[in-house]
Amino acid sequence: MYNMDQYDGENDYMQQEDDWDRDLLLDPAWEKQQRKTFTAWCNSHLRKAGTQIENIEEDFRDGLKLMLLLEVISGERLAKPERGKMRVHKISNVNKALDFIASKGVKLVSIGAEEIVDGNAKMTLGMIWTIILRFAIQDISVEETSAKEGLLLWCQRKTAPYKNVNIQNFHISWKDGLGFCALIHRHRPELIDYGKLRKDDPMTNLNTAFDVAEKYLDIPKMLDAEDIISTLRPDEKAVMTYVSCYYHAFSGKQKAETAANRICKVLAVNQENEQLMEDYEKLASDLLEWIRRTIPWLENRLPENTMQAMQQKLEDFRDYRRLHKPPKVQEKCQLEINFNTLQTKLRLSNRPAFMPSEGKMVSDINNAWGSLEGAEKGYEEWLLNEIRRLERLDHLAEKFRQKAAIHEAWTEGKEEMLQKRDYETASLSDIKALLKKHEAFESDLAAHQDRVEQIAAIAQELNELDYYDSPSVNARCQRICDQWDALGALTQKRSEALQRTEKLLETIDQLYLEFAKRAAPFNNWMEGAMEDLQDTFIVHTIEEIQGLSTAHEQFKATLPEADKERLAILGIHNEIAKIVQTYHVNMAGTNPYTTINPQEINAKWDKVRQLVPQRDQALIEEHARQQNNERLRRQFANQANVIGPWIQNKMEEIGRISIEMHGTLEDQLTHLRQYEKSIVNYKPKIDQLEGDHQLIQEALIFDNKHTNYTMEHIRVGWEQLLTTIARTINEIENQILTRDAKGISQEQLNEFRASFNHFDRDHSGTLGAEEFKACLISLGFDIANDAQGENEFSRIMSIVDPNRMGIVTFQAFIDFMSRETADTDTADQVMASFKVLAGDKNYILADELRRELPPDQADYCIARMAPYCGPDAVPGALDYMSFSTALYGESDL
Numbered sequence: 001m002y003n004m005d006q007y008d009g010e011n012d013y014m015q016q017e018d019d020w021d022r023d024l025l026l027d028p029a030w031e032k033q034q035r036k037t038f039t040a041w042c043n044s045h046l047r048k049a050g051t052q053i054e055n056i057e058e059d060f061r062d063g064l065k066l067m068l069l070l071e072v073i074s075g076e077r078l079a080k081p082e083r084g085k086m087r088v089h090k091i092s093n094v095n096k097a098l099d100f101i102a103s104k105g106v107k108l109v110s111i112g113a114e115e116i117v118d119g120n121a122k123m124t125l126g127m128i129w130t131i132i133l134r135f136a137i138q139d140i141s142v143e144e145t146s147a148k149e150g151l152l153l154w155c156q157r158k159t160a161p162y163k164n165v166n167i168q169n170f171h172i173s174w175k176d177g178l179g180f181c182a183l184i185h186r187h188r189p190e191l192i193d194y195g196k197l198r199k200d201d202p203m204t205n206l207n208t209a210f211d212v213a214e215k216y217l218d219i220p221k222m223l224d225a226e227d228i229i230s231t232l233r234p235d236e237k238a239v240m241t242y243v244s245c246y247y248h249a250f251s252g253k254q255k256a257e258t259a260a261n262r263i264c265k266v267l268a269v270n271q272e273n274e275q276l277m278e279d280y281e282k283l284a285s286d287l288l289e290w291i292r293r294t295i296p297w298l299e300n301r302l303p304e305n306t307m308q309a310m311q312q313k314l315e316d317f318r319d320y321r322r323l324h325k326p327p328k329v330q331e332k333c334q335l336e337i338n339f340n341t342l343q344t345k346l347r348l349s350n351r352p353a354f355m356p357s358e359g360k361m362v363s364d365i366n367n368a369w370g371s372l373e374g375a376e377k378g379y380e381e382w383l384l385n386e387i388r389r390l391e392r393l394d395h396l397a398e399k400f401r402q403k404a405a406i407h408e409a410w411t412e413g414k415e416e417m418l419q420k421r422d423y424e425t426a427s428l429s430d431i432k433a434l435l436k437k438h439e440a441f442e443s444d445l446a447a448h449q450d451r452v453e454q455i456a457a458i459a460q461e462l463n464e465l466d467y468y469d470s471p472s473v474n475a476r477c478q479r480i481c482d483q484w485d486a487l488g489a490l491t492q493k494r495s496e497a498l499q500r501t502e503k504l505l506e507t508i509d510q511l512y513l514e515f516a517k518r519a520a521p522f523n524n525w526m527e528g529a530m531e532d533l534q535d536t537f538i539v540h541t542i543e544e545i546q547g548l549s550t551a552h553e554q555f556k557a558t559l560p561e562a563d564k565e566r567l568a569i570l571g572i573h574n575e576i577a578k579i580v581q582t583y584h585v586n587m588a589g590t591n592p593y594t595t596i597n598p599q600e601i602n603a604k605w606d607k608v609r610q611l612v613p614q615r616d617q618a619l620i621e622e623h624a625r626q627q628n629n630e631r632l633r634r635q636f637a638n639q640a641n642v643i644g645p646w647i648q649n650k651m652e653e654i655g656r657i658s659i660e661m662h663g664t665l666e667d668q669l670t671h672l673r674q675y676e677k678s679i680v681n682y683k684p685k686i687d688q689l690e691g692d693h694q695l696i697q698e699a700l701i702f703d704n705k706h707t708n709y710t711m712e713h714i715r716v717g718w719e720q721l722l723t724t725i726a727r728t729i730n731e732i733e734n735q736i737l738t739r740d741a742k743g744i745s746q747e748q749l750n751e752f753r754a755s756f757n758h759f760d761r762d763h764s765g766t767l768g769a770e771e772f773k774a775c776l777i778s779l780g781f782d783i784a785n786d787a788q789g790e791n792e793f794s795r796i797m798s799i800v801d802p803n804r805m806g807i808v809t810f811q812a813f814i815d816f817m818s819r820e821t822a823d824t825d826t827a828d829q830v831m832a833s834f835k836v837l838a839g840d841k842n843y844i845l846a847d848e849l850r851r852e853l854p855p856d857q858a859d860y861c862i863a864r865m866a867p868y869c870g871p872d873a874v875p876g877a878l879d880y881m882s883f884s885t886a887l888y889g890e891s892d893l
Helices: 007-017 030-050 064-074 087-103 113-116 121-137 145-161 180-185 202-216 225-230 236-300 305-348 360-410 414-419 428-447 449-464 469-502 509-532 540-557 560-585 598-659 664-682 684-696 711-742 745-758 771-778 787-800 811-821 827-837 846-852 855-864 880-887
Strands: 766-768 807-809
Touching: 007 807, 030 064, 030 121, 030 225, 030 236, 064 087, 064 121, 087 113, 087 121, 113 121, 121 145, 121 236, 121 846, 145 180, 145 236, 180 202, 180 236, 202 225, 202 236, 236 305, 236 360, 236 827, 236 855, 305 684, 305 811, 360 414, 360 449, 360 469, 360 509, 414 469, 428 449, 428 469, 428 598, 449 469, 449 766, 509 560, 509 598, 540 560, 540 598, 560 598, 598 664, 598 684, 598 711, 664 684, 664 711, 684 711, 711 745, 711 811, 745 771, 745 811, 771 787, 787 811, 807 811, 827 846, 827 880, 846 855, 855 880
Parallel strands: none
Antiparallel strands: 766 807
């Protein structure tokens, strides 16, 4: 006999249920309900062993079916039963059953084997209730409540959405039958049309619930609708037993839903990560392809022959800098952000790090980008040098053509003149005249020597500068030089001939000679002056144009003296005319000593006077152009000297924000986004500076003494500023993502940041290996200075520095610390979830996946799961274990 006073603390709930009123148990209505309910409950388990009971107090008397019932519901083997028919054998079997119940922590109250063997209905029903409590109700737990309270709370939670159901107990709350129907409808709404049920028709409600539960949920009818309706207070234990069957029927479905949700979550993360990887690969491929196509264009140094063609190349380059490159800068920045976000998500979901295809690492893209910018810088310098070269060549070619044309005009007819043999039939006076004329020609010839040398020098310079029309220049220069040599030889030959006949000639007109001697240099001076006044010039600064203006003013100051010389020469000619008129000299034409006449001198003098104001106007216009260029230089410099320091200050401020710990991560993110907004709002000033720079380039201004900043400096600084703010914001967002996913508090983050900053003494944003080791020790990690400590530190470094760069970023540091302090999904958890869906089998079928998972994720699993090859394999079996380990990088997926 078991004593009802033997209780311990952990079974108080059993004491409450067992302290029933013995008189109430004798109530016929309650006893009838308990008999039917307990009999049906026992048969629902005994049928698994192929047997059942008809009379609850009679069929358990020999103890055999009682022991069998305990084996079925516990899954354990009891001691071997006695097969004899004697009373002692029956008592022994019942005692074995009672001992097994007691071994499960249940204290039986006043229930003895003899009473069961004697068919005591009250004790038999009490024993069965004790078994029901222990094996059907005790394990029910909802929000830290157990047994009866847990089962009642479960019923209240499940029926809460139904307004006409109010479950407060396990007796009268169930009389109208709506509670049972609500439980079924909540879990299997297709089985009951709940909207058609009425509270005033309890018979229909109860029979509907009992029939549906028996047919579709495998819950036997343990209660009669008539008994529940006719009884003022239905038996609590009978109702509680029946409701517990609902709990166990539906709790299995809840576990399957939980397992399916876990798998859906893991697969959704994996699918999202794979999409991010595909997006990265495509964006990286497109960017590298653009760089590959652009670099050969920038490395093309094939020069053009004209300024117009080179100007078009410069315009194409400006379009590249303004229109084509900026979007690619944004793509490169976005690529790095996407890569960092993907790696963070992989770390947070316990996945292996993403390794892009060969040649598509972020470092590969940075290297390709560096090559692009190197080619770009060299291309711009080459363009400007080519433009300067072509400008110089055009100037030299025009100057060559002018000087060559003047020289060719001067030499025209000179060879024919020198080859004349007129001295053979001339008179003495004619010979004297011819001799003097020849001397004047020699003087003129010597004066033109400088021009010939200048022409040769210009041709040589054009050859050295690789002028595209050099062959025609060289041919023309060679013709001039050959003609000049011929003139020299002819001059020498004629001079010798005249000197031989000079002794035969005695009379000469001194006035003609003097006119010729003075007119020739003056004429040469006027030709030189006209040449200088018509000479083109190119300058780049105000100082250079001022130098030309000064030289021009000095030239104009010599004009009065030149005019006196002109009048003096004309005076000689007038005196000749006077003598001729006075003495009636027969003049056979012009001055025999020179071809220059007063009309030519006056015409050239008038031409000089006409060219002087034209030269004045050209100098004034060039001076105005240089003043405008100076204004453009100052305009660009004023803006560049403000924008350059502004960009540098913003870079330093962003660096301080990323290192300092003012406020929460959200505060830092808000602060950085305000900085980003102010930086974006500054873009119009950059565009304005680009416009001023374009005006400078169009004006062919190549230097600016008012600033040390070039447009290239500003562009590079601006691009670095945009990239830095975007990277810093992404780092803070990843820290927030890490904090939220790992459950790290703000105080922990601040502690991690303070430790990191303390050992980041160079403020580089990274820690070296020794700095990182000291930081870990300061945070409480036990890293000894021995072989074991070095192995542990090497393991940690392989986590935070997988690429073996020798440095640890703050994001890698946070990921490591969060991994040390937080828990995440593991391959074992996912494997256990698949086992639930598979019904505890070592494999899973495609139909089971499609039934429990969404269609896209079910297809995802079916496509990637390997066939199961175990001894218990069936056709179509899939290996979910290898698939689960592959999700976390522990094997190949």
